[in-house]
Amino acid sequence: MSKWVSRPDDVDALVEKWADEFPQYLRAESKTQYGGHPVWALTVTDHEQESDQKPAAMFFKPHAHEPAPIAAQMNFFSQLLTGQELDGTPTALPREEILANTVLCFMPDANPAGTAAAPVDAWDGSQYTNEEFWAWMRGIDAETGKMWKRVDLWDDTVEDPLPLRYGIVYEQISEHKYVEPNRHHRSSLFQWIFELRERREGEGAFCVAEFHGGHRTVEAHGDSVRVALLRAFVMSRFGDTVGEMLQQPQALDGAIAEQVGVPGDIGDVEDLPRPDAQIGDIGTAPR
Numbered sequence: 001m002s003k004w005v006s007r008p009d010d011v012d013a014l015v016e017k018w019a020d021e022f023p024q025y026l027r028a029e030s031k032t033q034y035g036g037h038p039v040w041a042l043t044v045t046d047h048e049q050e051s052d053q054k055p056a057a058m059f060f061k062p063h064a065h066e067p068a069p070i071a072a073q074m075n076f077f078s079q080l081l082t083g084q085e086l087d088g089t090p091t092a093l094p095r096e097e098i099l100a101n102t103v104l105c106f107m108p109d110a111n112p113a114g115t116a117a118a119p120v121d122a123w124d125g126s127q128y129t130n131e132e133f134w135a136w137m138r139g140i141d142a143e144t145g146k147m148w149k150r151v152d153l154w155d156d157t158v159e160d161p162l163p164l165r166y167g168i169v170y171e172q173i174s175e176h177k178y179v180e181p182n183r184h185h186r187s188s189l190f191q192w193i194f195e196l197r198e199r200r201e202g203e204g205a206f207c208v209a210e211f212h213g214g215h216r217t218v219e220a221h222g223d224s225v226r227v228a229l230l231r232a233f234v235m236s237r238f239g240d241t242v243g244e245m246l247q248q249p250q251a252l253d254g255a256i257a258e259q260v261g262v263p264g265d266i267g268d269v270e271d272l273p274r275p276d277a278q279i280g281d282i283g284t285a286p287r
């Protein structure tokens with residue numbers, strides 16, 4: 001039996017085993033994607049020789065129809081962690097030097113739900129033609145019977161006609177939405193990349209969100225996730241720019257904000273709400 005590992009269940013089992021056995025070298029973290037699979041970020045270094053000075057590198061594999069990079073990364077971890085390749089061959093790598101002097105972070109499979117939906121472990125041409133492979137990747141077009149289109153983000157309540165089979169390259173991110181992981185910031189891949197970069201570079205928070213009733217995905221930076229989320233919300237409701245902030249007293253009248261303390265602008269001065277404890281009718285004598 002082949003020692004290559006690329007199936008999500010096998011990857012998960014090995015990662016969990018290694019995380020138990022080699023806590024000094026492997027930090028295994030995951031985000032659960034919409035389809036329910038963990039998307040791993042595996043940081044490999046000698047954590048006991050932790051230092052900001054160590055050069056760091058990130059590696060990832062976005063596409064579910066490409067199992068070979070998963071297998072290669074798993075075999076590479078095996079060498080760094082155990083000193084052997086997955087088939088037992090002693091490693092030729094200077095593993096202690098690598099662990100002591102670098103921080104390597106891997107996302108071996110950024111769309112495991114897609115990988116799990118592939119009908120084969122490897123696309124070696126024996127079971128599917130190249131054209132059939134393409135149609136597994138992006139889906140089957142209902143009109144041509146061939147490969148469906150390539151898009152960054154699509155919604156199966158909007159597309160008409162729908163692909164006869166959804167392509168495995170697309171990561172499902174909500175009930176109806178799908179993205180190509182390396183082409184849209186809502187993917188698990190980008191969520192990890194942003195988080196890992198923030199941790200390393202301390203760049204503050206970055207938020208990619210879509211709000212109910214909003215028409216698009218919005219992105220915003222901030223010193224904290226709270227501020228980034230708030231900016232994203234404002235952007236979603238008001239667009240990329242908002243007017244200058246009004247530096248004058250205002251009072252809320254229902255959903256309308258009115259300037260106060262500027263007599264003459266608005267008809268009846270007597271009824272004007274004032275910010276000094278007299279907001280609207282509150283506090284005024286009964287009429």
Ligand SMILES: [Zn+2]
Binds near residue numbers: 062063066
């Ligand atoms: Zn690819």
